[in-house]
Amino acid sequence: MTPPRSATRGRPPAASRELLQESAFELFVENGYTGTTVDQIAMRAGVSRNTFFNYFEAKGEVFWVELDAATERLKTALADQAAQPADATNAIRSAMLAAVAPLESQHVPFILTQYDLIGSAAELQASAMSRFATQARLLTGFAQRHGVDSATARAQAYSLIACVVAAAQEWAQSGPQRGRLEPYVARAIDAVLAAY
Known part of the structure; x- marks a missing residue:
């Protein structure tokens, strides 16, 4: 019993x-x-x-379950890429899209839709920034290993991370019919890569 x-x-x-x-x-x-x-x-x-x-490790870590999982998928996707130096950008784009591919409408991060309930919490901003910096290091390292100079690789990595952040904000604000995150990220990345 x-x-x-x-x-x-x-x-x-x-x-x-x-x-x-x-x-x-x-x-x-x-x-x-x-x-x-x-x-x-x-x-x-x-x-x-x-x-x-x-x-x-702390209360604020509960916000990042999906982001941490996406970072692990990004590591795997980058490891799976067999890009040549001229193809590093497309390989990174593919890896980034693979990292967000599983995120459906129900996976919208709580912090993006309920920020008013949370308020300005410096610890949350710091933990988010450390995660984005980890992703940027992954992208920068991949690009450098494929022949991109360090300054360009770093600038491109942070630009692409900003694309994902902007896309996620747009996705969160699109309401219940938002669908998957991947098309939002693809549009944002393509807009930035067109400038490179």
Whole structure:
């Protein structure tokens, strides 16, 4: 016989990054970002505080599950590319599109649609910037290994990351019929690459 769940916990103890993320977002809507603690998130998810820290280093990390997964897909896609120096730009474009390809309408980052509930949180901006810098390093390194000089590679990488950010903002603002992120990113990247 299964023991009854504690009345203070609303979910079974099975944990995942997604369950903790969902619990955090519910609490951010109810209490705001600064009014929500890690203990509250863990309790809402029905897990211990230690379990939370098995998945995330800090409260603000819950915003980046999809972005972290996209970075892993970008690493894989870049590794799979066998581009020659003249084709580095197209290889990077393909890898970036592969990284965002799985993102459907339901994957819109909470932070893009609920920013007013979060407020200006410097820790969130810093953690986002560190992730974008990681992606830019991946793109820069790939381009350099394929014959692009470092200054051009870095400028192109940050320009392309900006394309993804702009595309994601447009995607988030497009409402429930927005569809997949990939076409938004393709349009933004193509507009910038036309200038190179």
